Amino acid sequence: MNATGPVRCERHRSSRPSVKPANGQAPRNHANPPQALATDPDRRYNADTFLRNGGRMTSLLSHISAFEYWRHVGTPGFIVPEPSRTTTAPPNFAVSDFDWLVNTSVLSRPLHGLTSVKHKRTNEPAVRHVAYQELPFGSVCSISPEQRITSPELTIIQIAPLLSFTELVCIICEFCGLFTINESLENPLVKRAPLTSVAKIAAFCQRAKGITGVAKAAKATKYAHDRSRSPMETATILLFTLPQQRGGYSLSGAQLNRKITLSPKARKMAGIDRLEPDIAWSKAKIIVEYDSEAFHNQEARISNDARRKNAFTASGFRVITLTSAQLNSKTEMDKIAAHIAAATRRYEQDMKTLRAPAACESVD
Secondary structure, three states: OOOOOOOOOOOOOOOOOOOOOOOOOOOOOOOOOOHHHHOOHHHHOHHHHHHHHOOOEEEEEEEEHHEEEEEHHOOOOOOOEEEOOOOOOOOOOHHHHHHHHHHHOOOOOEEEEEEOOOOOOOOOOOOEEOOOOOOOOOOEEEEOOOOEEEEEEHEEEHHHOOHHHEEEEEEEEHOOOOOEOOOOOOOEEEOOOOOHHHHHHHHHHHHHHOOOHHHHHHHHHHEEEEEOHHHHHHHHHHHHHHHHHHOOOOOOOOEOOOOEHHHHHHHHHHOHHHHHHHHEEEOOEEEEEOOOOOOOHHHHHHHHHHHHHHHHHHOEEEEEEEEEEOOOOOHHHHHHHHHHHHHHHHHHHHHHHHHHHOOOOOOO
């Protein structure tokens, strides 16, 4: 996704409110809510929320800027936002609150923020999106008392109109996965805990009806997966599971990085009760392991691959090792997908046979 591309939604380039003290400099914080914001109902600003925030003006980072920030969460020394109970956008968005992020190239310009007030256009490098109504619960997280950010779930909805459907599914997999990408590092693949889950995003979409992008995001959650460990794992499972009209093989029932309980024989061989394959069709007894030098630790891969394959085989699974060359070959992928589809059909046919009522002999 081009993080600096045009935003196809209503937006307002504007500055901070023109209320200034005698020295001509706009204040960073206010001890009390500005009178116009507290009393003018047309401003739609919740003074109670302001007071719950300790009388401090806050800025709410949103849309592409929030997406860029969340992508850096997990990098060592980076602030992890905490969930907030706030459901009202602040009346203003101060670009200066996030200068430290722009200066370190974490965020690109213009900055995107969410406010409850429509501002006049200025030349300040900011895009202020307006949320007149109360936000769904779970929409906001706190970086600091003065700096807030839209939650991973709301951020997904906000950037949905800017992405193709497949790109959106990939971003959901990243937010729900065990990795992030930081291009400034020597090894751009960074391990981290999931920011959210597919189930949480789907549930949030139910609460966020009416917000631009929510229908597309809700549909994308039906094809996304939790616990991806790399972009290549995401690309692989989506290639197998997306509908054919979206470029996939429509192979349902796949699980990504879910632990499998080994058979007693396999436990003795592996010295462990459970293992976590890359992709598994547990019922059809098929496992796909991705072999990549770019996204897996070499030493661990060399020492573990044979043990893992033997353990899975002893538990009755057919193990398919998938390389980058195979993944980039339509002919090879067609063969692998056909094998998985055949195994899935055999399982389904076996289940139908087991469920079929036994034929009764007629009695004269």
